[in-house]
Amino acid sequence: GEDMIGKYSFQQKASREMSSVRRGSVDSYDERENCSSFTNLDPGLEDEQRLLHQNVTQQLERCLTEAKTSTLLCQVVLLPRHLLTRIGHHILCSSSDEPCGLRGASIALYVDDKDGLKTVGTVFPDPSVTPTFELSVVLKVDTEDGWPSLKHIFNKVLKLRPEYRLVKRKLYSSASPVVHDFSEK
Template sequence: MVATNKMKSKSTEGQAERRYAQVCMEKELDFWARCLAEPPMAPDVTEDRTCQQLAKMFENCLSRAKKTTLHCSSVLVPEKLTRKMAHEVLRLASCEPCGLRGCIFYIHLELEKGCKQLERITYDSSVVPTFELTLVFKQDGTAWPSLRDFFMGSCFAPTFRHVLKLSPGFRLVKKKLYSTSAGTVIEEC
């Protein structure tokens, strides 16, 4: 009798374990079904905020350069150029040891005569730089100056300064400072 009693308890224990395992598996499947049914989550908020800050930093650089280096009345920037540049910069900085904090930016403008340096920016001065990024804005060469600009600049208002229009394309040059074998990465966008 004891033997049959043990057999019953073993079989009831086995059934309980199987039911428990089945319930766990069903819960797990329900969890994954809900995860797959939910829409994908929005991009990381901090990454988006960093992207906005970078874009604003590039716009501020152009604004300062307009008055000091470029000597023009206005700079026309394509609609999403600075945002696109910020995304590319974040992508290039993602594989660096200190990320974006270890970056030094050199911002240039490519002119017909060559490149003109607009500004040098250290993203975080408390971190030892690990890489340099040279961002090269390109001047839009397809735009012809309007007749009004021509006449205003030559005859009627000798102090009038020209309008600079930027191209939607740009160049990024990345140089690692901590590795001699890494070399330089050049990307045309």
């Protein structure tokens, strides 16, 4: 997964690194972050959870990559570094109390921009399992135009904020959806 996300650092300290960024990939920009995703998992589950986490993160990234030309109408999507890793971790946490865990999830990815919600794609962690709950991940577009110089380099850059919303809805239940808002903290 790491090779698909160009490490994008606006301090330009990593100029040699820039040359390895694949054109048209989903890039990330630096965000102060200490990511301790798997510290409190049962060691026996850890490998399986890590694989599930990696798989979901890669599928979310693929959704974003494929949506660039169709739904999002941009050439580059800039993500805060570790954003997808964090989302993957929160998806795992939300799935832990479900009968099939993450395998019973259907995950819908949305981007919230000035025109409203856009559907980016849907991820089924295990297509052989009928989903019992639905997770909606809503990414927010950063509309503050902080980098005019970038606008000249890329005419279509979509920068996402570190905050996002995760909504969990049980499919065969009258329970209300549970909404979590995550910030960069």
